[in-house]
Amino acid sequence: MQIAARRGGLLVVLLGVLWGLWEGWHWVGTRFHLHWPFPVNDTTMPHLHEIVRALFQPAQVNGPWLVRILVHDSLFTLKESAVGFAIGAVVGFAIAVVLSQSSFLERGIIPYVVASQTIPLLAIAPMVVVGLGTKGVTDWVAVAILAAYLTFFPVTINGLRGLQSADPRAVELMRSYAASRWRILWKLQVPASLPYLFSAFRIAAPLAIVGAIISEPAASIQGGLGGAIVNFNQYYSIEPQELWATNVVAALLGIGFFLVVVAAEKLVVRRPPEQTA
Amino acid sequence: MSVVELSGVSKTFQQGKTVALQGIDLAIEAGEFVSLIGPSGCGKSTLLRIIGDLIQPTTGSVTVNGKPAHRARLDRDYGIVFQHAVLYDWRTVAKNIALPLEMLGWSRARRAQRVKEMLELVELTGFEHHHPWQLSGGMQQRVSIARALSFSPALLLMDEPFGALDEMTRERLNMELLRLWEEIGSTVVFVTHSIAEAVFLSTRVVVMSPRPGRITEVVDVDLPQPRTAQLREDPRYFELVTAVREALARGGAEAVVEEELVSGTDG
Amino acid sequence: MSGRIGRRALDWLPAVLVFAVGLAAWQWVFSPLAGRFLLPRPSTIATTLWHNFRLLFDAGWFTFKEALGGYVIGSALAIVVALLFARWRRVGDALMPYAVAANAVPIIAFAPITNAWFGVLNPHSKWAIAGVLCFLPVMVNTLRGLTSVRPEAIELMRSYAASELDIFRRVRIPAALPFVFTGLRVATVLSMIGAIVGDYFGGSTVALGVQIENSISLFDFPFGWAAIVVASGFGIAFYVAVSLAERVVLRGVPSTRE
Numbered sequence: 046m047q048i049a050a051r052r053g054g055l056l057v058v059l060l061g062v063l064w065g066l067w068e069g070w071h072w073v074g075t076r077f078h079l080h081w082p083f084p085v086n087d088t089t090m091p092h093l094h095e096i097v098r099a100l101f102q103p104a105q106v107n108g109p110w111l112v113r114i115l116v117h118d119s120l121f122t123l124k125e126s127a128v129g130f131a132i133g134a135v136v137g138f139a140i141a142v143v144l145s146q147s148s149f150l151e152r153g154i155i156p157y158v159v160a161s162q163t164i165p166l167l168a169i170a171p172m173v174v175v176g177l178g179t180k181g182v183t184d185w186v187a188v189a190i191l192a193a194y195l196t197f198f199p200v201t202i203n204g205l206r207g208l209q210s211a212d213p214r215a216v217e218l219m220r221s222y223a224a225s226r227w228r229i230l231w232k233l234q235v236p237a238s239l240p241y242l243f244s245a246f247r248i249a250a251p252l253a254i255v256g257a258i259i260s261e262p263a264a265s266i267q268g269g270l271g272g273a274i275v276n277f278n279q280y281y282s283i284e285p286q287e288l289w290a291t292n293v294v295a296a297l298l299g300i301g302f303f304l305v306v307v308a309a310e311k312l313v314v315r316r317p318p319e320q321t322a
Numbered sequence: 323m324s325v326v327e328l329s330g331v332s333k334t335f336q337q338g339k340t341v342a343l344q345g346i347d348l349a350i351e352a353g354e355f356v357s358l359i360g361p362s363g364c365g366k367s368t369l370l371r372i373i374g375d376l377i378q379p380t381t382g383s384v385t386v387n388g389k390p391a392h393r394a395r396l397d398r399d400y401g402i403v404f405q406h407a408v409l410y411d412w413r414t415v416a417k418n419i420a421l422p423l424e425m426l427g428w429s430r431a432r433r434a435q436r437v438k439e440m441l442e443l444v445e446l447t448g449f450e451h452h453h454p455w456q457l458s459g460g461m462q463q464r465v466s467i468a469r470a471l472s473f474s475p476a477l478l479l480m481d482e483p484f485g486a487l488d489e490m491t492r493e494r495l496n497m498e499l500l501r502l503w504e505e506i507g508s509t510v511v512f513v514t515h516s517i518a519e520a521v522f523l524s525t526r527v528v529v530m531s532p533r534p535g536r537i538t539e540v541v542d543v544d545l546p547q548p549r550t551a552q553l554r555e556d557p558r559y560f561e562l563v564t565a566v567r568e569a570l571a572r573g574g575a576e577a578v579v580e581e582e583l584v585s586g587t588d589g
Numbered sequence: 590m591s592g593r594i595g596r597r598a599l600d601w602l603p604a605v606l607v608f609a610v611g612l613a614a615w616q617w618v619f620s621p622l623a624g625r626f627l628l629p630r631p632s633t634i635a636t637t638l639w640h641n642f643r644l645l646f647d648a649g650w651f652t653f654k655e656a657l658g659g660y661v662i663g664s665a666l667a668i669v670v671a672l673l674f675a676r677w678r679r680v681g682d683a684l685m686p687y688a689v690a691a692n693a694v695p696i697i698a699f700a701p702i703t704n705a706w707f708g709v710l711n712p713h714s715k716w717a718i719a720g721v722l723c724f725l726p727v728m729v730n731t732l733r734g735l736t737s738v739r740p741e742a743i744e745l746m747r748s749y750a751a752s753e754l755d756i757f758r759r760v761r762i763p764a765a766l767p768f769v770f771t772g773l774r775v776a777t778v779l780s781m782i783g784a785i786v787g788d789y790f791g792g793s794t795v796a797l798g799v800q801i802e803n804s805i806s807l808f809d810f811p812f813g814w815a816a817i818v819v820a821s822g823f824g825i826a827f828y829v830a831v832s833l834a835e836r837v838v839l840r841g842v843p844s845t846r847e
Contacts (some may be wrong), residue, residue: 055683082713083706153603157611163828164821165782167697168801171789172813175805176627251693258698259786263805270698278701278790288701296694303693376744396750404741412763412839421759425749 064093091286096293099286111287115273115294122261122269123298125185126253129192133253134246136193137200141238142230144201145208155205161198170195170256171263184266191260192253199252203245207238243310250302258295270295323388325477325509326350326373331382333368341534342368346382348528348537352476355503355510357520357527359566361574365535366513367481373511374402374479387476398426400477401470401508405485407462409454409469416441416450419469426473440468443502460491467499471506478508482515492516493551496523500549517570521562522549529566531573538573541565629811638815645797649819652797653827655712655784656777659719664727664776666720668769671731675761676753681732692725697783700790709791719783726779727772734768735761770835777827785820 071092074085083089100112108114144151170191177187211234219229261271270291277288331346342365350356358366371377372384375395386394394400401422409418416437423433441447444464454462463483470478484492496519503510514520520527527541543562545553553559612631620630638645674681700718707714738761746756788798797816804813 052686056687059684059687089706149603152600153607156604157607160825163778164824165778165785165817167782168785168798168820169817170786171805172801172810172817173627176623176810179626179808180624247693251695255695255697258695259789263789263802274698274701275790281701281705285705292699292702295698299693299695300690303690371744374748376747395748398748398750400748402745402748404745406739406741408739408741408745410742410760410763412766422749425751425755 067093088282088285091289096286096289099284100290104287111290112294115270115291118268118270118273118291119294119298121185122254122257122271122295123302125188125257125269126192126250126302129189129194129257130196130250130253132189133193133196133249134200134242137197137245138204138242140197141201141204141208144205145230145234146226151205155202158198158201162202166195166198167252167256167259170260174260174264178264184264185268187264188257188260188266188269192256195252195256196249199245199248200242203241204238207241208234210241211237239314243306243314246306246310247303250306251299254295254299254302270298324349324385325352325354325387326511327383327385328369328373329383329385331369331372331379331384333365333372333377334380343372343379344534344536346535346537348540350509350511352509353507354526355512355524357512357514357524358530359514359517359520359527360530360535360570361532362515363533364530365533366530369530369535370479370481370511370513374400394477398422398473399475400479401473401475403463403466403470403478403480403483405482407454407459407466409462409465411454414451414453415446415457415465418454418465419472421469422473436472440472443471443505444468444498459487460495463487463495464498467502471502471508474506474508476508478503478510480510480512482513484519485514485516492519497549497551499523504548517563517566518554521545521559521566522554527562527566529569529573536573539569541569626808626810629814633811634814634818637811638818641812641815645800645816645819648795648797648800648816649823651793651795652784652788652820653781653823655715655787655796656719656780656827658712658716659721659783660723660776660780662716663720663723663780664773667724667727667772668731670724671728671735672757674728674732675735676757678736685729685732688725688728696721697786697790700787703787704791710793712793715784715787715792715796718787719780722779722783723776726775727769730768730772730775731765734765737768738764767835767839770831770839774828774831774835777831778824781820781824781827 067090071085071090073079074090075087079085100115101110103109104111104114144154173191173194174184174187177190178184182190208230215233216229219233224232257269258271258274260266261269262275266272273291274288274295277284277291281288326349328346328348331343332341333343334341346369358369360366368377372379373386373391375384375386375391384391387397387399389397389399409415410421413421416434419437419440420433423436428436437450438447441450444467446461446464446468449457449461449465454465457465467483484495487495500523512520512523521541521543524543527543529538529541530536531538541562545556545558545562615628616631620628625633674684697718699721700714703714703717707717735757742760742764743756746760751759784796785798785801788796789802792799794800794803797820801813801816804810804816
């Protein structure tokens with residue numbers, strides 16, 4: 046409980062410092078007409094309280110408050126990301142299990158899965174989503190499929206590494222008990238793979254959200270945060286606070302999803318402490 | 323003047339919750355080979371580090387070479403060898419041995435000369451440009467010892483240096499260590515949990531009790547010098563090994579009795 | 590000698606087989622099924638790439654420069670911060686969880702804002718995105734390397750009466766180099782992604798990202814995929830270049846990654 050309070054206190058201090066830095070830079074920039082690294086004025090750096098205020102005002106005349114729109118958009122994006130993440134995680138782990146059982150398949154497939162980490166996968170997001178759209182897939186489902194695709198790669202790599210990370214002596218012990226392949230898998234290798242899986246989840250969760258956000262504009266999807274960003278970007282010179290507010294909400298969504306994964310990890314995984322200086 | 327003098331040294335951790343060492347009084351004279359032996363957790367490694375000023379005692383005084391331990395460390399009066407060779411992978415064997423000499427500001431020529439001598443001493447000539455990972459465990463430890471002796475310290479501290487090696491390598495390195503000790507004439511403080519090793523190598527064996535670590539007994543090893551391999555089969559050797567073993571048992575039993583007295587239980 | 594080469598070739602056989610089968614399946618099974626918008630045939634992509642090679646290569650080079658600027662700035666900053674966090678451990682330990690959580694923010698979504706700051710056509714707007722993306726992996730890996738030294742290695746230096754600076758210079762920094770390179774390798778991909786995807790929100794027409802976006806709105810998918818192939822090519826070349834640099838700097842020190 047004490048740790049939580051201290052963490053919370055530190056967070057408040059940190060946010061306060063950031064707020065101070067923001068307003069401080071804004072003041073210095075406007076006072077001295079700074080143009081480096083970028084011109085500082087009310088448009089490029091709206092006051093933080095302005096951003097907060099914009100949230101609790103209608104975005105359009107007689108419309109709902111901005112915060113309501115953004116929460117609705119967030120949930121839409123979250124739906125796409127979370128569904129895709131779940132599918133990608135399950136499929137990815139299933140493939141990792143298959144690969145762990147067949148050395149031939151592993152040597153054949155893993156190089157490509159690993160190589161995929163060196164190519165800018167995220168860049169294909171809009172193309173895939175629009176392409177799926179031409180086949181008649183509903184817009185949010187297409188984005189979910191993309192999120193699954195992005196999640197699958199890190200999960201497969203880490204899942205395989207995790208399954209293979211079980212101490213060979215522990216495997217020998219199980220064999221001496223005449224344990225079947227499935228038993229060894231379920232009782233030894235899967236638990237051993239959990240820390241690795243959660244490492245992958247920590248990467249994949251924000252990735253699924255980013256994938257969703259950048260795909261939505263290309264597919265002309267209006268209901269999500271990506272659409273909102275492009276939308277408010279058009280009014281940036283008039284109402285910069287609205288785009289900033291959208292980005293703040295997107296940031297909270299990314300962090301929130303990530304924290305859910307971290308919390309799940311705390312419940313599921315127990316790691317021994319490291320012995321280092 | 324003793325090389326090492328410990329007076330009333332004790333060490334507690336975690337604000338007094340764990341008592342690692344209690345009431346340690348010990349004097350080590352120049353040229354001695356003193357082993358510290360005891361069960362796991364008896365604080366022998368802690369005591370070694372206190373002598374080296376790597377850990378500060380909670381009470382008591384530590385004098386090395388007539389100075390406070392802190393001063394002795396700053397004056398680089400001792401060399402230290404750990405259980406793992408702790409060589410730096412990115413340096414060759416030669417550069418690993420030269421490390422303390424670099425820190426002492428020796429010239430390149432002088433360093434090269436000393437490295438050559440040390441490699442001859444530990445019989446690893448020809449391995450100058452090898453990297454640590456290319457050497458066996460025993461060879462790595464020899465490099466580690468060469469490094470510790472490279473600047474001819476008066477005192478050599480060793481923390482279970484052969485603990486990670488197999489028995490045969492260990493016995494061979496024991497002989498090598500004794501040969502080095504004779505040639506260089508340093509004083510050695512040697513931590514081990516092998517009774518055979520302690521008796522074979524030392525002039526005196528300090529037997530420690532389980533936590534809180536105290537000195538149960540000091541056994542004088544009156545075997546002839548220089549030690550030979552045949553001594554391992556000498557009756558007097560076995561007598562001394564038994565004496566140390568019994569001292570260890572006694573220390574353990576005393577600790578159990580003391581704990582019962584403190585906690586109020588019996589039998 | 591031929592036996593050893595034969596064995597090495599055998600190791601790669603499954604991968605080569607899978608590649609051949611995969612490519613064939615793509616050409617004759619998946620593409621016809623998926624349709625030319627979702628998944629053009631490899632042959633179509635190849636011919637599009639060939640016809641537009643000059644254009645796409647220039648675009649790739651431009652995008653690579655956008656990525657590189659961010660990469661250098663982000664990585665340099667990350668290493669400096671890691672050094673600070675390693676020196677003042679308590680500050681580092683306290684701030685780490687927040688840095689990690691902050692990295693879960695969809696940084697690319699800030700591209701419209703950096704465009705507003707630096708101008709849509711200015712590469713600096715993409716430098717900012719790429720740089721922020723590179724920051725955390727390089728910082729975390731560097732910090733792990735700086736602090737993963739065995740306690741006895743530090744004790745050894747203390748027995749030589751070494752100062753904190755000495756310890757950093759002689760032990761922590763050399764020990765950290767393999768870890769730094771792990772981070773730098775990961776960052777190559779991230780910087781390319783930052784540049785390309787950042788351009789999705791607006792950029793110079795010379796940039797790959799903009800060209801891909803245009804190809805989508807024109808439904809010219811083979812061109813888009815050809816652009817992706819070029820982007821991947823630059824990405825892989827970047828990664829390989831950093832790996833080679835790693836080999837040179839580390840000169841055979843066994844990698845202590847992961």
